Amino acid sequence: MASLQLKSLVKDFQAVRVIHGVDLQVHDGEFVVFVGPSGCGKSTLLRIICGLEDASSGDILIDGQRVNDVRAADRELAMVFQSYALYPHMTVQQNMSFGLENIGTAKGEIDKRVGDAAKLLRLDTFLQRKPTQLSGGQRQRVAIGRSIVREPKIFLFDEPLSNLDAELRVSMRGEISALHRRLKATSIYVTHDQVEAMTMADKIVVLRLGRIEQVGAPLELYNKPANQFVAGFIGSPQMNFVAVTAAADGSVAPKFGGSVSVPGVRASAGTALTLGVRPEHLLLHAQPGALALPVTVSQVEQLGGLSLVYGTLPGGDTRITVQSAGQVRTAVGDTLTAYAPAEACHLFAADETARSLREHQP
8 A cells, every 4th residue: 555645736727726735644544535525636636646637736646655656556545436337238357347448467467366356346257247137236346346456556436336326335435345345445535425434534624615614534524624615515414503602701691692711712802713613512401601592493293213403583583403312302483492511612714714712622
């Protein structure tokens, strides 16, 4: 396997800059996920790494060697695309061996690599089938197997599960994670789905408009978001945000009343801030020091083991989601009070990309 380093990487499409000076270190054996909204540059960054796009400036280093001028075919990387891109007239075995045959690999070596990969991916009983005779998950495993047989330095995945149904996506997430643990392969995985990022990654890279907003382990980003954008993107359901104003005593207060003192934060009196609290951290029973949020219920989702209550705060312009264990007995139009414990609150400046004001998160 290999390490990867990006230094001040820039990509321009004519007069439009889409990647803005990205710096990143991927260590040998890491599973790194690029995540962000559509148009943030994650797929473009992946294509630059593999050589399908040229960088406008900056360096790409694999095991310390600059590869900007190395052809994609010679970088010893393997890409798994969103589409399976299998040859429909070829069998599974032929699809997996085709790339090796093109570079003149000996037949005995091809048979060994294909056999090993097929066994690893539980495809050994399907080698003589054609893609039309396979399920979506099996086709995706063939696409992954085609990469494995090349024995690349780094695996690159470009939204490989986006064409699968929800149940199969969950299954394939587990399979790809288990495969990574067995191969210990350096992998970079692109997705817009933050659940995939949270459940699969050793390290997450959150991108926005061609810039890295934060890099860290999944729980680090969940517990210590660098700014409001990261806080809102990581976590499902999304973090709630409430406009507040700093008071002279160090607390913050929303316009509808009440206040809370967030540990580790002090802002000048009168400063407009944004308070964030995750739906799963809101309580439906009073707690000393917590901020009381009067919620007018607009929708209730009873999922059996938990309930999701959606509503608005006084004034109707701020939406709130409450996630509670068990079954919450409430209905549309009801008013309930949700409590935001001080230790679960985050504070942000008005600019969503400004650094979090809190030094120590829960």
